[in-house]
Amino acid sequence: MFHQLETGISRAFAAFLKNQYNAELPVQIEQPKKPEFGEFAVPAAFQLARQLRQPPNAIAAAIAAAMPAISGVRALEVAGGYINIRLDRGTYGQSLLTPRPQPVPPEGKVIVEHTNINPNKAAHIGHLRNAVLGDTFVRMLRASGSAVEVQNYIDNTGVQVADVVVGFHHLEGRSLAEVLALVNDPSVRFDYLCWDLYARTSAHYDEHPESLALRRAVLHEIEEGTSELAALGHVVADAIVTCHLKTMARLGVTYDVLPRESEILHLQFWATAFEQLRDRHAIYLESEGKNSGCWVMPGSAFSSSGGEDDSKVIVRSNGTVTYVGKDIAYQLWKFGLLGKDFHYRQFPHPTFGTPLWVSTVQRGSAGHPGFGGGSSVYNVIDSRQSYLQDVVRAGLRALGYEDQARGSIHFSYEMVALSPRTCAELGITLSEEDQKRTYVEVSGRKGLGVKADDLIDKLIEKALEEVRSRHAADSEEDCRRVANQIAIGALRYFMLKYTRGSVIAFDLGEALAFEGETGPYVQYAAVRARNILRKMAARGESLPDFESALNADIFGRQLADETLWQLLLDASRLDSALDKATASGEPSHMARFAFQLAQSFSNFYHLYPVLSESDAEKRIVLLWMTRYYAAQLERSLAILGVEVPEFM
């Protein structure tokens, strides 16, 4: 409702200003600094002041006097050059009684690619930020009515998988059968085992640089896809993907489809993209200099300051394609521009509610939905890869796909690093240099980092203690389920509360916090709202039929209470907040709104004892507000991917 009024007022002002002053300006609607100024503020008079050569206050007064009535608005007032708007509280309250209209779904499908973890080791907290950001943005888009397809790209033929294969085969001398046995051994955490093995293999390369030849050879075999080592690579990648899916499912993160690099290669996606790029002269065969023998994209294509020295190699001199090249082919497919499609089969997964599909070379299963062919594409990738995303976009542009290049959005975010204090707590020894830094970058190669599952386990353990201390009478099973929900709420909120552009210096203490600006704080508010309603039911009272019990007159009387009115306004801002957060691509805005909503409810909770209210009319309004708060809190949390526990 708040949101509808906001846009309605904006339109009414825009139309009026165009008529009256022939002024085409985007009418801003602000929230006044102080509630005494009303519900909305329009600073349009400032913008007109120069053009009209009059003081803002005079213009504002003229506008306010001549403006035709706007539905739902009680009065326009002028103060300090602003036009302040006061709403009719009775009609506002009443309008919230009926469910909001469904948003009109925008045309086309949005594709969001996220997670995209190298399938060669356990997921760590950096991957968690990616997945939670991506998943939350997907939930925001869906809540806004968009059709969204979630892709998790699997780089199963890359260097990192090759490294683990080198580790198994060359360092440990394990056969394919032996590795398979490890994968199937329930007592072995295969992703943790590979975490260590990958670190050891990387160290081995450092100590024996000549062994890098092994990596090249294995990589080549994996790309070919026929040898036993290639099969080993597949076994490793599939097993690790399964581990990642399990980890992500714990957080409520799911996907629609897993496009894999092996199919990009074997279904000739790259070969097709290559022909297009070559024919359009987007890339050319370099004949001299350091890149001699490579197919390169000129630096000028993707960088304003790029010269020939900055050319990006797309095809190496040995004929193999770089990751970016494959990414261009993949991006073309995402927009339906490649003229090819994958085959698909279902990927086994224990916990998702909906089928999960994976690309395959062979003729796949029937009955899969249409994948790819999006009208806009969000790639959730950390900011270190912005250069590569520029190259991908330049590829589209060079092929003449200007719209799609514009629709290719690098949903970038800064990395998660470790605070020195947390490193110390985890027993990670740092160089003197690193100790002086405010944060230390995690490194999979060095095995330096916090594994996602370890962190989740730690959070659950701590939450369980808190739950048990408060609910000794509840069953272990119930406590465990609630602890789980609290842990995930804490983790998801922690990953979301920072804006995308700021580095998270991961601090264990902060991540484990359940008080203040945290997920559990918001969950607690939702639980308390529900408790009021539950308590009432326990007393044998049933909820009134609000639509018949309440009307504009009653709302008008009760909302004359300024505090109550402000609280109701807070609670009704969800759609407005969602719209702004989605438009600016900032899940953190959504998280912050949920926190502020919870703060608002906490105020309500303390100021208005609902069940003991003696005035009958007021009590009904308070009950309705309780239910309204509960619904808004639940919806906000659902958008953040956070569940509401039965008790806390």
Next chain:
RNA sequence: GGGCGCGUAGCUCAGUUGGAUAGAGCAUCGGCCUUCUAAGCCGGUGGUCGCAGGUUCGAGUCCUGCCGCGCCUACCA
């Protein structure tokens, strides 16, 4: 060297795209549990918005120049 980002309270961070007296959380100090659960609420302390100019009715926000930090700038991804 070039590109991107960051610099706001002791700490961690917001700041609605240029608007009214710069805000949260943590920490700290002081209050509030016989009440719908204190994972909560109320109050206090705490600011040269990195520095210097500029643009205008108005700048934490925009432009220029500095200073500091991070990331990228691979025939790795």
